[in-house]
Amino acid sequence: MKQTNSQYFASVIQNRLPDAAAVLQAAPGGGRIEGTVSFYQTPQGVLVTAAVRGLPVTRMACAQPIFALHIHEGASCTGNAGDPFADAGTHYNPAGCPHPYHAGDLPPLFADLTGFAWMAVLTDRFRVPDILGRTVIVHSRPDDFTTQPSGNAGAKIACGVITPTRR
Numbered sequence: 001m002k003q004t005n006s007q008y009f010a011s012v013i014q015n016r017l018p019d020a021a022a023v024l025q026a027a028p029g030g031g032r033i034e035g036t037v038s039f040y041q042t043p044q045g046v047l048v049t050a051a052v053r054g055l056p057v058t059r060m061a062c063a064q065p066i067f068a069l070h071i072h073e074g075a076s077c078t079g080n081a082g083d084p085f086a087d088a089g090t091h092y093n094p095a096g097c098p099h100p101y102h103a104g105d106l107p108p109l110f111a112d113l114t115g116f117a118w119m120a121v122l123t124d125r126f127r128v129p130d131i132l133g134r135t136v137i138v139h140s141r142p143d144d145f146t147t148q149p150s151g152n153a154g155a156k157i158a159c160g161v162i163t164p165t166r167r
Helices: 005-015
Strands: 020-026 034-042 045-053 066-072 105-110 117-123 135-139 156-164
Touching (some): 005 034, 005 045, 005 117, 020 135, 034 156, 045 105
Antiparallel strands (some): 020 034, 034 045, 045 117, 066 105, 066 135, 135 156
8 A cells, every 4th residue: 555645754753863953942931841842854854753742832812822933043042131043043045935934934833722832744945954053943823824025023032043953
């Protein structure tokens, strides 16, 4: 029986280490956000997975917490008092496309009421070597996919540097 695409990508996640990963750290005073964004190079593109816990949640009806997730061009999760991850820079956008067509624009994280989110997406907007040393940012709000240059996604609440994994 021929393997389906979903079976193939599930086996990639289950049976091999990612080619690169970013371990997320919360912004100072940002609670206990932690998680990993993993990158798997495949013949079809890069399979990106994110598992994040400790996201801030609200228990209001019809207010599921949604958080923007982007690759940024900077190489450091450092910054200043006004923006603790200022050195992460802006969205990764080597082709100079308008938002939401930046190479670093990823689907949002939908958190459950415990603050956990898991996401997977396949993208051909970049290859793993292109993003090594760059950063992944979780923002405090959802991306509106309209506002320039970055979707009005709010404060940077978690950051991780994308590094190659050992093979």
